[in-house]
Amino acid sequence: MLFNSFDFLIFFVVVTSLYFALPHKYRWFLLLVASCYFYMAFVPVYILILGFTIVIDYFAGIWLENATGRRRKMLLVLSLVANIGVLAVFKYYNFINENITTVLYGAGFENPIPYLSILLPIGLSFHTFQAMSYTIEVYRGHQTAERNFGIYALYVMFYPQLVAGPIERPQNLLHQFYEKHEFDIKRVASGLKLMMWGFFKKLIIADRLSIYVDTVYNHPENCEGITFIVATIFFAFQIYCDFSGYSDIAIGSARVMGFKLMENFRRPYFSQSISEFWKRWHISLSTWFSDYLYRSMGGNRVSVPRWYFNLFFVFLVSGLWHGANWTYVIWGALNGFYLIFAIVRKKMFAGLQTDFIRLPEWLTKTTNILVTFVLICFSWIFFRARNVDEAFYIIRKIAAFEGPLFITNPNFFFSILGIIMLMGVEFQQEFFKDKISLLNHPRAIVRYATYTLIIILILMMGVFDGSQFIYFQF
Amino acid sequence: MKTQIIQFFKRLFLLLVIVALIDLAIGETLRHYYFKQKAGPDSKTIYAVCKMEQDVLIFGSSRANHHYVANDIARVLKHSVYNTGRNGNFNLYSAAVMEAVLTRYTPKAVVIDIVEREFEEKPGSYDYLSSLLPFYSEFPEIQGILQMRSKFEKYKLFSRIYPYNSLFPTIAINNIRANDPALDSNGYAPLHNIMKREVETRNNAKEYKIDSLKVKVFEEMVDLCKQKGIAVFVFCSPYYDILKYDDPSLEMVGEICRKRGVPFWDYSRDKEFKADPNMFDDFQHLNDSSARRYSLRCADSIRRYL
Numbered sequence: 001m002l003f004n005s006f007d008f009l010i011f012f013v014v015v016t017s018l019y020f021a022l023p024h025k026y027r028w029f030l031l032l033v034a035s036c037y038f039y040m041a042f043v044p045v046y047i048l049i050l051g052f053t054i055v056i057d058y059f060a061g062i063w064l065e066n067a068t069g070r071r072r073k074m075l076l077v078l079s080l081v082a083n084i085g086v087l088a089v090f091k092y093y094n095f096i097n098e099n100i101t102t103v104l105y106g107a108g109f110e111n112p113i114p115y116l117s118i119l120l121p122i123g124l125s126f127h128t129f130q131a132m133s134y135t136i137e138v139y140r141g142h143q144t145a146e147r148n149f150g151i152y153a154l155y156v157m158f159y160p161q162l163v164a165g166p167i168e169r170p171q172n173l174l175h176q177f178y179e180k181h182e183f184d185i186k187r188v189a190s191g192l193k194l195m196m197w198g199f200f201k202k203l204i205i206a207d208r209l210s211i212y213v214d215t216v217y218n219h220p221e222n223c224e225g226i227t228f229i230v231a232t233i234f235f236a237f238q239i240y241c242d243f244s245g246y247s248d249i250a251i252g253s254a255r256v257m258g259f260k261l262m263e264n265f266r267r268p269y270f271s272q273s274i275s276e277f278w279k280r281w282h283i284s285l286s287t288w289f290s291d292y293l294y295r296s297m298g299g300n301r302v303s304v305p306r307w308y309f310n311l312f313f314v315f316l317v318s319g320l321w322h323g324a325n326w327t328y329v330i331w332g333a334l335n336g337f338y339l340i341f342a343i344v345r346k347k348m349f350a351g352l353q354t355d356f357i358r359l360p361e362w363l364t365k366t367t368n369i370l371v372t373f374v375l376i377c378f379s380w381i382f383f384r385a386r387n388v389d390e391a392f393y394i395i396r397k398i399a400a401f402e403g404p405l406f407i408t409n410p411n412f413f414f415s416i417l418g419i420i421m422l423m424g425v426e427f428q429q430e431f432f433k434d435k436i437s438l439l440n441h442p443r444a445i446v447r448y449a450t451y452t453l454i455i456i457l458i459l460m461m462g463v464f465d466g467s468q469f470i471y472f473q474f
Numbered sequence: 475m476k477t478q479i480i481q482f483f484k485r486l487f488l489l490l491v492i493v494a495l496i497d498l499a500i501g502e503t504l505r506h507y508y509f510k511q512k513a514g515p516d517s518k519t520i521y522a523v524c525k526m527e528q529d530v531l532i533f534g535s536s537r538a539n540h541h542y543v544a545n546d547i548a549r550v551l552k553h554s555v556y557n558t559g560r561n562g563n564f565n566l567y568s569a570a571v572m573e574a575v576l577t578r579y580t581p582k583a584v585v586i587d588i589v590e591r592e593f594e595e596k597p598g599s600y601d602y603l604s605s606l607l608p609f610y611s612e613f614p615e616i617q618g619i620l621q622m623r624s625k626f627e628k629y630k631l632f633s634r635i636y637p638y639n640s641l642f643p644t645i646a647i648n649n650i651r652a653n654d655p656a657l658d659s660n661g662y663a664p665l666h667n668i669m670k671r672e673v674e675t676r677n678n679a680k681e682y683k684i685d686s687l688k689v690k691v692f693e694e695m696v697d698l699c700k701q702k703g704i705a706v707f708v709f710c711s712p713y714y715d716i717l718k719y720d721d722p723s724l725e726m727v728g729e730i731c732r733k734r735g736v737p738f739w740d741y742s743r744d745k746e747f748k749a750d751p752n753m754f755d756d757f758q759h760l761n762d763s764s765a766r767r768y769s770l771r772c773a774d775s776i777r778r779y780l
Contacts (some may be wrong), residue, residue, distance in 0.1 A: 020479075040564035189485075410643040410721040448489060453491050456500065459635040460642060 001041035002200050003249045011038065012253060015159075019257050024180040031177075035159040039122075041164075046121035049086060050157065051351045056082045057131045057151045061145035071368075072139065079135040090120050097326030118274045123163030125321055129288055131156050134170045136292055147402035150209040151177050158259075164243070166264040166284035169291075173261070181258020191255030193439050193451075197376055198248030200454055203462035205418035206242035209234045211411050211463070217384050220394055224403020228381075228394050233361045235384050236377050237419050240268065264314070269423075271431045272368035274338040277376060287320075289314050308343075322383070328392055331382040331411075338375055414461055489772035493516055496628060501634020505647060508608050508638060511648035515560055516605065516641070516662060522558040523574045523609055528660065529553035530776075531575070533568035534587030536561035540548060540759045541587065542712040543769040550773035551780060553582060557661030563602050565688055569695045570616040571605050576616050583705040583780060585772070586695070590678070590713065590742060593692070593723040595685035600624075607637035622687065664762035665755035673749040675716045682722065696734055707776050712747035713770060714757040739775055741768070744762040 003010050004469035015034045019027055037039060040047050062080035095117050102112040134155065146152040147187055155174050160166075216223050218229035223231070247264035254261045264284050271277035278286050290299075297310045312333070318334020358366075381398075385391035397403075434443065440451040509519040526543055530553050532542045544567075548555040558571055568586060575581070591639055597659050600623045610631055619773030621627045630636050638645070699706045711725055724740060731738035746767070747753050754762035 006624070006629065183475045183478050183482070183483050188482060200554065381509075413643055414640065448492060451489055451495055452492050456496055456635065459497065459633055459639065460500070460641060464630070464639065 001038050002357060003246060004199065004207075008039070012169045016253075016256055028148075028154055028177050029150055031158065032154045038159040039157065039162055042122045043119070047106040047348030049121050049124070050127060051091070051353050053083050053086055053128070053131055054153050054156055056154070057135055058146070058149055060135050061152070062147070064135065064138050065145040075208075078134060080132060083132050083135075087124060089116075090118060090124055092320075093118075104128050104381045111339070117154055119143055119417075126161075126163065126165045126167055127156060129167045129285070129321075130161075130165075133167070133288065133292065134174075137170050138385045140405055143174070145172075146174060158254070160254040164246050164250070164260045166247055166250065167264060167288050167450055168284070171192065173259070175257050179258070186256070187258065191252040192256075194252030196252075196451070197251050197439070198245040198250075198252060198461075199458060201241035201248065201422065201425040203464070204414075205464035206238050206245055207462070208411065208414050208418055209238035209241070212415055213238055215385070215396075216406065217386070217390075218388070220385075220390050220397075223299060223406055223430065224399070225397045225399070225401045226403055228398050229401075230405060232377050232381055232384075232394075232398075234415060234419075236373070236380050237422065239380065239383070240265070241418075241422065267426045267430050269373055270369055270426065271372050272365060273372055274335065274342055277372055278335070278339075286320070289318055293317065308340045311339050311343075315339070326388050327382045327385055330388065331379050334379045334382065337377075418461070480606075495685070497633050497635050501636075501638065502692060504606065504635065507645045508641065508651050509665070511538055511645060514644060514648040514698060516608075516644065517648060518574060519560070519571070519605060519609075522556065522571050522661070523606075523613065526556050526575060526591070527579060528556035530555040530583040530662070531581050531583075531620050532557040532559060532584065532585045532587065533570075533572060534559045535564050535567075535589055535636045537711050537758060539661070539663050540665050541768055542585065542764050542772065543660060543664075544662045545764055546769045547626075547773040547776075550770065551777060553780065555708065557656035557722060559587065559661065560605065564589065565692050565695070566603055566619055566622065567606065569691045570603065570619040572695060572698070573615040573619070574609060574613045576698065577613070579763070580702050581704060583707065583776065584699050585776070586692075586706065586708045586729050588692075588708060588710050588724065590710070590717065590721045591682065591723055593684050593688045593775040595683040597687075599685070599688075604639070607639075608633070610637060619691065624727070631660075646691060662765075664765065665759055666762055668761060669714060669751035669753075669754040669756065671757075673715055673751070675718055677738040678717045678719055678721065680719045684722065684726070692727070693730055696730065696736055700734065701735075705775040706736045706780055707772075708736060709772060710738075710740045710742045712744050712753075712760060712764075714749065714754045716749060717743065718761075737775070737779065739772070741771075745759075748769075 002012060005349075011034070018030055023031055036047060039050070053471055057079055060075050060082075064072055064075045064079075097111065097113050097115055100113065104111045134143065134146075134152075138145050146155065151174070151381070154177055155170060156162075158173070162373075165233070197406055213231050213235045216227055217235070220228075244265035251261045251264070262284050264282060265366070266280040266283065268277050269279040269465060286443075293312055294314045297313070298306065299305045299310065302310065313336075315332040315336030316329060318335075321327045321332070322328045358410045382388075385394060428437065441447050441450070509520055528544075530545065532538055532547075534542075534556065536559065539557060539561060540559070542557050542559070544555040544557045557678075558568070560567060560623065565586075565588070572584065590755060603620055603623050606616060606620055609616060610727065617628075624630075627780065696706055696708075708727060710727070721742070724742065728738055728740070732738075741747070746761065747764060753760055755761040
């Protein structure tokens with residue numbers, strides 16, 4: 001079920017009402033049934049795949065807790081292999097096979113391995129990572145194994161964050177299913193406001209920008225350099241509003257029922273460096289990689305070359321996590337390269353006296369924000385292009401910097417207006433944190449005027465074609 | 475908790491009332507100016523649905539809009555002609571406009587231009603019907619087709635702004651602009667470029683998923699005309715590229731027309747137009763000079779039936 005659908009609105013109202021109407025002891029069951037229904041609204045049969053990993057991880061958790069030494073490690077490996085195995089079959093099998101075919105074809109052989117005609121279950125990568133975080137945390141002794149099968153199943157299937165995160169940790173979420181959440185008007189209102197802002201980002205900005213971006217990126221042969229620059233900037237805002245809009249709706253709908261999910265985005269386009277960007281973008285995934293992969297490899301407490309390798313490798317895997325395509329691998333590698341380059345550059349300039357070039361702070365900040373944004377936009381070209389050849393074609397066209405700008409009216413107007421509104425709000429949140437936002441203004445008339453304005457803007461400018469969220473495919 | 479719930483619903487109710495009132499005010503303002511548009515594709519739809527009284531009506535997409543020179547056809551047929559074709563809108567749009575028009579008067583003949591892949595099941599193909607949402611409340615005949623957009627469409631239409639979603643800049647501009655030249659040319663919009671690329675042999679799909687609803691709408695459209703005694707003529711206008719395989723939709727159209735005794739002319743591979751870059755504005759659309767040639771051929775084909 002898509003958040004930006006009428007079905008979800010009905011689903012949300014019904015589930016939330018029942019949640020507060022039911023006695024506490026039955027609420028987890030309601031949420032589990034609702035989550036199954038939510039997931040089965042996409043492709044019903046794929047719930048069996050989730051069921052398979054849920055059963056394995058549930059028992060793995062309990063056995064892990066009681067096991068010691070080698071057996072403990074073996075159980076962890078078994079659980080991880082099962083989870084990654086399912087992901088590998090559904091997400092990477094055909095990709096690997098395709099590359100084998102290319103290599104064998106180059107050597108004059110035919111690939112005897114057949115291709116699989118399967119679709120990737122929606123949100124499988126998110127589900128897998130959340131499930132893996134549970135067994136790893138039990139293995140590390142940070143989390144006790146969950147004995148109630150239903151509660152464990154709910155932890156990995158909780159509908160607000162089931163298909164596109166935030167990727168939760170058991171320490172944060174599991175215990176919340178045992179807590180009784182009363183109807184608290186302030187919390188409910190705050191959750192609804194966050195959802196409203198999420199819908200604004202998705203319907204007014206992301207889906208609007210996607211019309212232009214899809215037209216350009218799906219037909220690169222018809223476009224020129226300036227158009228690609230605009231489309232790439234639009235894509236940067238599209239993917240941000242699409243994904244952070246989803247996260248806002250997820251966090252908001254969970255908050256209405258009293259659940260606190262982790263923050264996933266913190267105004268990433270105001271980052272002053274690539275490393276800061278990754279602390280603000282898809283935070284639940286970045287911290288997942290940091291907690292479970294980067295640190296397991298030694299993090300930065302290793303030799304300098306090994307440190308660089310760790311960074312690069314983590315971003316390479318992050319790229320692959322996003323999709324089975326070389327474009328994502330290059331995107332990950334590029335971000336890894338940016339980070340390493342920033343560290344090397346910092347080290348090179350560490351001993352140099354730079355006091356003679358003292359720029360005003362606002363200018364340095366603005367320059368850093370712009371440079372980071374341009375670098376991130378460059379990497380988005382690989383993320384959005386349909387294949388590597390097209391990505392390089394687009395880069396060549398951008399480098400030529402010529403040709404007319406493709407404009408679709410009134411779509412272009414709405415796109416620009418949406419970006420201006422977003423950046424205005426985020427600018428206030430970023431640089432005037434002490435100022436109260438209009439949505440939380442102490443005067444009711446201002447608050448109500450703001451709610452009304454957002455709803456009316458959604459009705460006037462929103463795109464209601466029920467577009468999927470980009471991150472569902474991962 | 476109970477007090478908090480009551481308080482919450484009170485506030486929610488208040489918000490809904492404010493939103494409903496503002497929605498009504500803005501929606502009615504947009505409605506007023508929507509129907510006063512003097513130019514643009516919406517003004518053409520308004521004319522077609524509310525005012526058109528010509529004898530021969532042409533229905534279809536952008537290809538109809540750019541391929542059938544209404545005034546030239548009128549001269550040959552000695553009947554008034556109007557081209558209702560609209561960019562990006564296909565058979566579903568044509569059916570809705572036709573149903574609305576037939577409640578006002580009965581034309582003598584109807585020309586339906588069909589495109590390759592007309593009946594293909596495609597995501598988003600019902601979204602284009604949004605151009606008819608402003609007519610929803612006043613034309614109950616088209617409500618059935620418009621509700622195909624989504625199962626919740628009639629609930630979405632509780633909002634008065636929703637039918638004019640994304641339209642306010644267009645409405646504003648088209649109220650200021652001068653009258654549309656399309657009104658003088660009876661709906662026909664000429665294109666003046668010539669193709670810049672070589673002809674391609676397109677590996678078009680031999681098979682694709684057919685949307686049975688689209689087929690049903692087309693059949694009903696033809697049947698409705700026949701029922702009302704309106705002569706129906708179905709065309710597929712020329713394409714630039716060479717299509718490798720027969721198109722399943724066109725084959726189905728041929729079959730439907732044959733069963734009902736309706737003339738169907740398939741010019742998609744016509745030798746006179748095909749592969750000539752001087753005749754096309756882009757790979758889907760004839761330019762003005764070839765559209766005039768094509769229109770005369772169509773008029774000639776129809777003439778003997780009228």
